[in-house]
Every structure is written in C-alpha cells, then in structure tokens.
Amino acid sequence: MKVSARNIFRGKVAATRPGTVNAEVDIDLGGGDHLTAVVTLTSLKELGLSTGCAVIALVKAPWVMVLTDASGVKLSARNKLAGTVKAVEVGAVNAEVCIALPGGTEVMAVITRDAVNELGLKAGVAATAVIKASHVVLGVPA
Amino acid sequence: MKVSARNIFRGKVAATRPGTVNAEVDIDLGGGDHLTAVVTLTSLKELGLSTGCAVIALVKAPWVMVLTDASGVKLSARNKLAGTVKAVEVGAVNAEVCIALPGGTEVMAVITRDAVNELGLKAGVAATAVIKASHVVLGVPA
C-alpha cells in the first residue's frame, strides 16, 4: 500500500465496542501508545475487525489539532495523544509538525504557521495531538 | 488552553438534542451567532454538557468551506454562517480567509488560492462559512 496520508499507524485491535450504527475500535500501537477509531458496523464486519487483528489506521495530517496547554479544558475528541515535538517544517501558510509519543509512534499534523508561532512549537516542546475518532480510516491486510 | 485550531469559539450551550448514539449541541456564541455540533452521547455525558454550560468549540480552518452565492441551493451541513470577509491572506497553494459574523464571531477558513480568485474573496464581500456539525470538537472548563 502507498497512500498520501502522513499518518499510517500500524497496530493491533485491542477492543471493539459495537453500537447500533457505529463501532469504536481501540488500537494498540505498541509501546503503550493507543488510538481510537469510529467506523460503521458495516465496515467493522467487512474488514473482519476483532480483538487481536492487525490493523492500519490512516489519518491525514490536516485532521490533527495540536494542543500545548491542556490545563483547564476537557475535549470531546477521543484521541488526545501527549508527546514531544520532534520537528517542525514551515511553509508559506501551513507548517508540518511531527509529535513523538512515548511509545515511539510519530504523529504528523499540518497546522498554520501562525499556530506554530503562537504555541511556540519547536523540537523538544511538549505537545498533544488531538484526533477525532471519526476521522480515522481503518484498513486491514487483504 | 493553547491549541492550533484557528477557530476557538466560546459560548454557552443553548440546547442539547440527544439521539441514540450522538447528540446535537446548539451553542450560543453571543450577539445572535450560533453554532451546532454533533458529539457522541458518551462525550455529552463525560463533558457534562447541558443548557447554560460554558463551552468551547474547536474547528480547524481547513474544515471550513466558503460559499459566496447560496442562491438556488440547500446544503446538508448544519452550519451555514453568513457574514462578511474581513481579511484574506494568500500563500503558494492555500489562503486563509477570515469571515466576520453579524454578532462579532470571526470564522477562519483555509481554502485554495484558486477558490479565493474564483469567488472574488476580499475584505467587504459577503460570504458564508459552511461547517459540518460533526467536524466540531467541543471542550469544557475542567
């Protein structure tokens, strides 16, 4: 598989929680890193996802928010992945930010250059990647 | 809280409409401006959202569409926020557009430079920000 998504997370299904229409899928990314996805029950069945399965989670970098100070706020987004900025690459309007999680997973975010400045993002700074569970596309080896 | 999202709307919960899985949350942004979000029932409960609560709504700028001529069309997106372009900042491929709503709320959109030209976006032009309710991340003071 070759795909444009900057985030291609490989892991194992840790748990599935089927609802009436959608299902939450908890993914173990290794090293203690986790990601939660929401897919339709139809997709859950078509992909044959169950606990222990190998799974690929795709997230485009523009769908990732970056938070540097989470004090005093609780967010509805399922994934709040705390780590450390590894690199920042700045363009004319946008910038790519790479956040390394404790378990070794790296998350890429595309945010505005203004946000990079306001948040003081640079290598070594603590930062949290915020990802909506419904923005995660899942894949399985065919 | 410091977050990369260009849109950090602060308001009060005007109403919640719980469904079987998700809930719609109407947010009063002040000055007559409103925003609707869809979150899971789980999030609604975890955040303790009910009418009158202070709430923060986060929307990344690339998730906002800009419409200049809505004549002859009805859209499925819950939020169609009519206002006036306040500023446009153009980059190599993308551009940031700031739309001021009548009540004082400002909405930032990242769209392509081509779209800026086609829509003739510049300060003073009437424009509507289109935001899917499911693209809104909600937060509450912890």
Added chain:
Amino acid sequence: MKVSARNIFRGKVAATRPGTVNAEVDIDLGGGDHLTAVVTLTSLKELGLSTGCAVIALVKAPWVMVLTDASGVKLSARNKLAGTVKAVEVGAVNAEVCIALPGGTEVMAVITRDAVNELGLKAGVAATAVIKASHVVLGVPA
C-alpha cells in the same frame, strides 16, 4: 452557487439507505462514476433526497486521500475512486492533485509535497481517491 470546495460533484441519487440516525446516499455521477455520502436522517428529509433527485456533493480537497498501490489492503472508507492523475500543482508544503475517473469525473486532492514525491504522482499515473462518506456535504437545487 459559488463555493470554495474544489470538488463539486453533480449527479443523481441512485439509492438511499436510511438507518436509525444517519442515511447512506449513493450518487450516480454519470459515466459509471459513483460516490457515497452519509448524512443525518434529518438532512435527508430536509433536502427531500430520494432516488432520481438531482444532487450536488461537496468535498474539500484536503479531505481526499490519494492511494497509488491498494494491493494487500482493504479500507473502511466508503469511497475508493480509481482513476488516473491528470495534473499535479506543487506548493511549498502542499500540492493539488487532480485525478480523472473513468466516467469523466475529476477529483481534486490537497496532499503534502512529500506525499507527491513518495507516491511518484504525475500525469498519467494510476491513483485512487479515498473519501470518507461522512465527509461529503450534500446539496439540492432550492
């Protein structure tokens, strides 16, 4: 209608599959090209969508992933639109990629410049546009 979304697909509703909260809408784009959208039941009713209706589907270019090698993987995303790259326009961080589908529909994706290089995207290359059904905004003539 004038809108910033790079993808404005015009077609006819081929089928609707209402669920308890959401509904899937299959859209015939002509020439054998198809797109699937998920909207709320409320939107389905408000827009009056039923088989045979004219419909407009809006998708922002940053919401489109590009896949060049789908071998060995099955994805949860409803829309996997196989076609051929027609053009690539590269900026500082991002690039616009136009993929032509067999039936004549063109899909625009905004992806990173790095992804363009890694996937070897240029005119004539086979590529698949991946679009989540929940990222499609539907419209009807008012």
